Amino acid sequence: MRTAKIILTLTTAIMIVTSCDWVRTQLGMATSEEIETLKSEQQRMEAEMQTADSIEKTRLDSTQVTLDSLELKNAVQTKKLESTQRYHVILGSFKEHSNSARMIENLTKKGYTPQIFNFKNGFEAVSVCAFDKVSPAFNQMYKLLDDGFAPDDIWVYDIKQNLHN
Numbered sequence: 001m002r003t004a005k006i007i008l009t010l011t012t013a014i015m016i017v018t019s020c021d022w023v024r025t026q027l028g029m030a031t032s033e034e035i036e037t038l039k040s041e042q043q044r045m046e047a048e049m050q051t052a053d054s055i056e057k058t059r060l061d062s063t064q065v066t067l068d069s070l071e072l073k074n075a076v077q078t079k080k081l082e083s084t085q086r087y088h089v090i091l092g093s094f095k096e097h098s099n100s101a102r103m104i105e106n107l108t109k110k111g112y113t114p115q116i117f118n119f120k121n122g123f124e125a126v127s128v129c130a131f132d133k134v135s136p137a138f139n140q141m142y143k144l145l146d147d148g149f150a151p152d153d154i155w156v157y158d159i160k161q162n163l164h165n
């Protein structure tokens with residue numbers, strides 16, 4: 001009986017000293033080190049999946065923005081040069097279509113019917129209003145300046161200058 005207690009005590013002491021990893025190894029189970037490796041691998045895979053998901057979401061968002069921009073561009077292009085009026089009050093001139101589209105959108109929200117001129121130098125000019133005579137065009141330009149609605153580089157464009165396409 002005393003021998004059994006000694007063996008049981010020694011076995012318990014060996015298990016405590018050698019930890020559960022020895023028991024797990026004997027039973028063919030993963031050790032704590034292998035479990036930690038598996039956990040870190042799983043966390044790495046989850047992080048990669050989140051990154052891949054965010055990249056895909058960004059790509060889809062980018063595609064949607066491009067489609068929205070194309071729709072807006074097509075909608076704006078239908079408004080190009082429908083006017084037969086000679087003098088146009090130009091609020092801005094842009095190299096990037098997205099900037100002129102944004103200005104068109106803002107002007108439309110404020111009740112104006114803007115138009116775009118594609119100039120031969122590659123710029124797009126945004127006209128806020130048009131007139132048959134030069135005097136009302138300049139009057140409107142000064143009114144917009146006084147109201148603080150327009151930038152300082154507002155100008156009047158005569159379509160007979162033929163700077164547009």
